[in-house]
Amino acid sequence: MGAWEENVRRVTPYTPGEQPRRQDVIKLNTNENPYPPAPGVRRILEGFDTDSLRLYPDPAAASLKDALAEACGVKPEQVFVGVGSDDVLAMAFLTFFNSEKPIVFPDITYSFYPVWAEEFRIPYEVRSLDGEFHVVKEDYYGENGGVIFPNPNAPTGLAMDLEDVEDIVRRNPDVVVIVDEAYVDFGAESALPLVEKYENLLVVQTFSKSRSMAGMRIGYAVGSPKLIRYLEDVKYSFNSYTMSRLALECGTEAVKDRAYFEETVSRIVQTRESAKKILRDMGFLCTDSMANFLFVTHPEHRAEELFLALKDAGIFVRYFSSPRIDNYLRITVGTDAQMEALYRFLERYLNRGKSV
Ligand code: PMP
Numbered sequence: 001m002g003a004w005e006e007n008v009r010r011v012t013p014y015t016p017g018e019q020p021r022r023q024d025v026i027k028l029n030t031n032e033n034p035y036p037p038a039p040g041v042r043r044i045l046e047g048f049d050t051d052s053l054r055l056y057p058d059p060a061a062a063s064l065k066d067a068l069a070e071a072c073g074v075k076p077e078q079v080f081v082g083v084g085s086d087d088v089l090a091m092a093f094l095t096f097f098n099s100e101k102p103i104v105f106p107d108i109t110y111s112f113y114p115v116w117a118e119e120f121r122i123p124y125e126v127r128s129l130d131g132e133f134h135v136v137k138e139d140y141y142g143e144n145g146g147v148i149f150p151n152p153n154a155p156t157g158l159a160m161d162l163e164d165v166e167d168i169v170r171r172n173p174d175v176v177v178i179v180d181e182a183y184v185d186f187g188a189e190s191a192l193p194l195v196e197k198y199e200n201l202l203v204v205q206t207f208s209k210s211r212s213m214a215g216m217r218i219g220y221a222v223g224s225p226k227l228i229r230y231l232e233d234v235k236y237s238f239n240s241y242t243m244s245r246l247a248l249e250c251g252t253e254a255v256k257d258r259a260y261f262e263e264t265v266s267r268i269v270q271t272r273e274s275a276k277k278i279l280r281d282m283g284f285l286c287t288d289s290m291a292n293f294l295f296v297t298h299p300e301h302r303a304e305e306l307f308l309a310l311k312d313a314g315i316f317v318r319y320f321s322s323p324r325i326d327n328y329l330r331i332t333v334g335t336d337a338q339m340e341a342l343y344r345f346l347e348r349y350l351n352r353g354k355s356v
Pocket of ligand 1: 083
């Protein structure tokens with residue numbers, strides 16, 4: 001090893017779900033939305049003034065922040081935007097988790113949290129979910145350097161009541177509490193109304209799931225003006241033009257189409273609820289997910305085998321070989337037709353060798 005390597009900041013990177021090059025797969029592995037973005041987004045792209053790309057985008061991202069502020073019922077100075085919520089969360093870790101005390105998050109959760117903590121040298125401790133994968137709110141009381149959890153949690157899909165979320169925030173007045181609401185629109189209660197009451201609460205959301213725009217990379221955070229100012233100072237110290245002109249315009253347009261958003265979200269929720277029933281009828285145990293994915297295990301079939309068999313059949317789902325969840329599959333809710341193909345395959349697979 002060269003001496004220079006001793007001083008390299010080394011990280012074990014987060015492993016994103018596979019993005020297969022083949023187009024002919026049924027892709028239920030990265031919690032993308034199976035429906036297209038709002039129709040206005042296409043209109044923006046078709047009419048986009050390419051000449052405008054000569055110019056830098058608005059560093060303040062004012063149009064997008066104004067639209068989000070209106071949609072969230074807050075002031076524009078309470079909104080921060082970034083390149084997907086991963087970017088927003090990374091900035092928030094760097095800005096707010098700067099204590100000697102460990103930050104805390106669940107043992108089973110979004111696997112990017114420990115990666116940022118290690119990258120930024122933030123001490124952390126995990127708190128175990130209970131035997132049924134619920135967050136135990138009391139575990140987040142007491143001294144710490146900050147708190148973060150998703151609601152609904154990933155990959156379990158389980159949501160916490162707003163009262164419990166508020167309880168965690170109320171019990172942690174001396175640190176910043178981040179609620180990662182990547183999946184909140186599919187059935188959990190948002191903590192947005194609490195930002196007026198708690199100066200130290202940051203709520204993070206994304207366009208990647210409920211707004212069908214994972215490829216555009218837009219995420220945002222809502223909090224007190226003070227919290228947002230601190231975040232912006234850190235962000236502008238990295239790169240002041242993080243949002244492209246295209247993303248700003250498309251994002252602004254997407255937020256304005258509330259009706260389309262509600263319609264596609266409700267289709268996904270319906271498909272999810274029928275999927276729970278169908279998979280349970282096949283013998284799967286299935287958490288009561290409030291997200292756009294299901295988290296399932298089968299008492300007679302190893303999840304890893306199922307994952308590989310599904311992949312062979314061109315149906316991609318997500319498998320995590322981590323403790324406690326290594327016999328589970330996370331299946332993104334697709335269109336009804338995609339889910340039908342999944343059910344047909346599973347039925348055949350589970351009944352192999354059984355006489356009919
Ligand atoms: N939070 C959670 C809990 C997630 O599952 C994801 C998706 N991988 C994200 C944040 C980040 O999503 P994005 O960067 O696409 O907004």
